[in-house]
Amino acid sequence: MNASAHSCGGTPIITGEDIIVRYHRRTVVDVPRFELCDGETHAILGPSGSGKSTLLRVLGLLERPAKGRITLDGRPVTAGDKGARTMMAAVFQNPYLFKGTVSENVAYGLKLRGVSRAERDDRVAAALERVGLGGTQKASALRLSGGEAQRVALARALVLEPRILLLDEPLSYLDPLIKRRLVQDFSQILSAEGVTALYVTHDQDEAMVVADRVSIINEGTVIRSGDVDEVMTLPTTPWIADFIGMDAALSGTIVDSVEGIAEVLVGEERVFACTQLPPHTDVLVGIRPEDVMLFEAGAEMPVSSARNHLLMRVESIEHMGSTDRVSLHSNGMRIASSISRAASRELGLVAGAEVRAFFKATSVRVQSAAGVPSGV
């Protein structure tokens, strides 16, 4: 992977270089370069056992790597550097609240930093207010529900006003309803605080809600890193495509471009996409299944902003809970559509049937194919 794929354009706060972590002689993390930039929420996305939490602990100075350098604001630091460590605060999968009251928990880090009682009380109250638990100071920390406990854990970190917030699967223990609400709340709090955050998760939806940038990690190695929209729409390898539930990115060539709308030749199909790339550029093309609508093959074309409407053949239909994932192909182009089960039934979709696929030019993600590794 080329170095530019990691750089974010901003100023990196933390840079990790040549990070190697070994457990029992097994290499669990091997990351040549990782940058966390000022103000961004950066998600590290990967399956369980991919080394993402270990990478977070190393970058967060909670664990020493077997090899590697970590710089904070351009200064080399280690896990023994207390000044550097106190610039960060973490929230883990299990909130691990300490025995005592909510207020004692939230005040813990402030106490370690020698903050006066009066200031502590004020800051604790404010932090609890921010996470939606105002006035719960005196409650026992161990009697909270899972969602409340995780909010307290977030308050316990936020109250320190850290420059960097480390979040390690903070929501994965929660049930789906609470999780949905907390993802929104966490996302709001993170952007409102303007805090730089490293957010480890295995859940791509969560990453898409909270993150500005995302790094996908597998078997200890970052295999893709970049803007969240780009990474989540343009899977550059079959493994990434499979992991984020998409078909691998399509290869195409821009044949024409007018006012930022390019005509891209994919197989023998022509697709309109929003991009500033010039004609004759070889590109990767990705479309999220949620953005592809389906209509009957012979239906009247509704007047809509959807520039792309292709007659395609259904290859297979996969039931995914409340939605159906429909794989489609035509003239060497292969995309997927995610539609509700009701819509799927109404269309009477079966393998081999013809349908009309609609998607906007803005939904088509295009990236220059230069510098992207070919499939793994």
Added chain:
Amino acid sequence: MEVFWSAFVDSIKLLFGGDAALYEIIGLSLRVSGISLFFAMLIGVPLGYLIGAHRFPGRGLVVAIVNTGMGLPPVVVGLTVYMLLSRSGPIWDLYLTWMGEAMPRVLYTVPAMIVAQVIISSPLVTGVTLAAIASVPTELRLQARSLGASRLQEAILTVKEARRGVMASVAAGFGGIISEVGAVNMVGGNIAGKTRVMTTAIQLETGQGNFGLALALGLILIGISFVIMNGFTRVQQSGGRYER
């Protein structure tokens, strides 16, 4: 049954009878065991934390050694301390070589009794503390570290989290020495007014056939233990409303 009842009545009479010699014996018992317990905690709690909270090669063996130490026969400890401290023991020689003068007599003094009781109670405190600390999830320490805790602050938090178990270790250590007779008798010598404690007094009275008196002393000892353990339990359960 008669015997036990009259012993019970005697024990009450003795306890409140104003017998200065008895109070002295009770006082010495508490002092020897209290000071020993203090040192045992000083050794056992940090050691229990270090072993309980860390993974290192040979840890299993170390734990087995500590657990064996929890079952040390007091009589063997007494014998060993006796041999080490006696005029023909190695410490006597070392003292003479290093200090150039004869070591003051330690055997048959209160410090000798304390040495023996520290050896008996330290593994008890270590072993129970270790188990309590090991049950605190390592992630909790990671969490503390991530909020800016130093290694020491991390340790203090962990001990606080495990405080019920740590208090149990103190109770175990105290229980192991307040009732112990073999070692204190051997290195203390049961000298009236100097090294006589409750247990050695009971042993003496039993040996002389004064069963009633021995039993009364025994009841007093149990009563005192109860009062102290009750105090431990209260401390142990303080803050309990935040643990459920």
